[in-house]
Amino acid sequence: MHNRECQYVDVACVNGCEQVVMRRNMDNHVANQCLQRLISCKHCNIIVKQVEMKDHYQECDQYPIDCTYKCGMIVQRCRMEDHIGRQGMCPKSLLDCDFKDNGCQFQGYRHDLCKHVENNIGCILV
Ligand SMILES: [Zn+2]
Ligand SMILES: [Zn+2]
Ligand SMILES: [Zn+2]
Ligand SMILES: [Zn+2]
Structure with missing residues (x-):
């Protein structure tokens, strides 16, 4: 008799990322690969879906970006104003x-x- 929970059957991702994964690999998929899995931003620790992380980086306060004036320094977005301001370090502002x-x-x-x-x-x- 066939096991109804056969581990070698391809099933749709339980998170709904539209991937089809062999049931025995589902745990690994959900933990490590799924685009819908929740991960924390390594810059500000906010929890975001993997698939939305790129968008988050566009607005993440702590995300390191090139200096507005291209002085060669990389500064967290929220620190940029300080960096180019009077008390900052930027040699090009x-x-x-x-x-x-x-x-x-x-x-x-x-x-x-x-x-x-x-x-x-x-x-x-x-
Ligand atoms: Zn998935
Ligand atoms: Zn972030
Ligand atoms: Zn003067
Ligand atoms: Zn600068």
């Missing part, structure tokens, strides 16, 4: 002079700005 409020129009890269402010007492006096 353009910053306004500290004395913009005093009317100084100078804009430059971080290291240019240091020199500018050091050498240009003018912008304090404007």
Whole structure:
């Protein structure tokens, strides 16, 4: 008599990913291969279906992306503003002079700005 739960029969994935898997491999499929299985984002630990992980990466806060100004650094998305901001490290972001409020129009890269402010007492006096 044939076992109704035959382990060597192809069955549709129990998670509904549309794959057909031999019943004896189903556990492994669901745990390791199924596109519908839930996995956690390795950057922010949120739980997302495997098939939706790519979309999640597009908006994941913690996902590492290339610097907006292509300085060569890779920064988590949520840190990018800090990175290119005044207190950040980005050598390629353009910053306004500290004395913009005093009317100084100078804009430059971080290291240019240091020199500018050091050498240009003018912008304090404007
Ligand atoms: Zn599946
Ligand atoms: Zn994430
Ligand atoms: Zn940068
Ligand atoms: Zn200035």
